[in-house]
Amino acid sequence: xxxxxxxxxxxxxxxxxxxxxxxxxxxxxxxxxxxxxxxxxxxxxxxxxxxxxxxxxxxxxxxxxxxxxxxxxxxxxxxxxxxxxxxxxxxxxxxxxxxxxxxxxxxxxxxxxxxxxxxxxxxx
Amino acid sequence: xxxxxxxxxxxxxxxxxxxxxxxxxxxxxxxxxxxxxxxxxxxxxxxxxxxxxxxxxxxxxxxxxxxxxxxxxxxxxxxxxxxxxxxxxxxxxxxxxxxxxxxxxxxxxxxxxxxxxxxxxxxxxxxx
Numbered sequence: 526x527x528x529x530x531x532x533x534x535x536x537x538x539x540x541x542x543x544x545x546x547x548x549x550x551x552x553x554x555x556x557x558x559x560x561x562x563x564x565x566x567x568x569x570x571x572x573x574x575x576x577x578x579x580x581x582x583x584x585x586x587x588x589x590x591x592x593x594x595x596x597x598x599x600x601x602x603x604x605x606x607x608x609x610x611x612x613x614x615x616x617x618x619x620x621x622x623x624x625x626x627x628x629x630x631x632x633x634x635x636x637x638x639x640x641x642x643x644x645x646x647x648x649x
Numbered sequence: 650x651x652x653x654x655x656x657x658x659x660x661x662x663x664x665x666x667x668x669x670x671x672x673x674x675x676x677x678x679x680x681x682x683x684x685x686x687x688x689x690x691x692x693x694x695x696x697x698x699x700x701x702x703x704x705x706x707x708x709x710x711x712x713x714x715x716x717x718x719x720x721x722x723x724x725x726x727x728x729x730x731x732x733x734x735x736x737x738x739x740x741x742x743x744x745x746x747x748x749x750x751x752x753x754x755x756x757x758x759x760x761x762x763x764x765x766x767x768x769x770x771x772x773x774x775x776x777x
Contacts, residue, residue: 642695
């Protein structure tokens with residue numbers, strides 16, 4: 526590992542480092558997410574009341590927002606590094622980058638909206 | 650301006666590392682595709698109980714449960730190969746990256762079998 530990665534940040538090494546950091550966070554969060562949502566609570570998951578009640582606990586919005594942000598960053602940064610490998614022209618790099626940024630913004634908006642709506646929902 | 654990279658070159662594919670690299674990318678692309686769908690579908694939770702139940706019927710159907718075991722496999726491959734990448738990058742793991750790949754993928758495969766068993770045991774095979 527280049528200890529002076531700050532000096533070469535224009536080469537994308539900051540993105541490289543952030544990709545590793547978000548990977549470690551996601552490793553924990555995604556396995557936790559899968560264990561709790563897909564394995565343990567499968568029977569109760571089908572109940573609307575249970576899902577909404579859990580979404581209104583204090584830790585839920587914080588954890589989910591952090592999860593959403595990390596996953597979107599890691600995923601779209603990953604797509605960007607794939608595209609970067611096969612796109613030489615400056616024009617197309619700009620097009621792809623803008624597209625990824627737009628997709629990321631829309632999904633962040635939709636996801637955050639879901640979290641907020643679930644948190645403030647009144648169950649009849 | 651650098652030379653255009655070919656999409657793949659099979660002369661390099663005699664090595665575990667090359668396959669790990671390619672599969673990691675493909676798995677990553679599949680996962681970001683799934684994440685987009687996931688965020689979109691979960692949004693339907695906010696449109697009331699009827700809409701929620703409609704989505705849940707689909708999510709608990711047998712085809713989706715089978716897809717879910719596939720998703721769990723792709724996640725585990727990407728996650729455990731990712732652990733190998735972090736070890737290679739930060740802890741001089743390049744000296745034993747092939748052994749690491751075999752060990753970590755074996756662990757991932759074990760977890761995949763365990764998780765898939767749990768997922769499929771949730772399926773209500775009887776109709777109605």
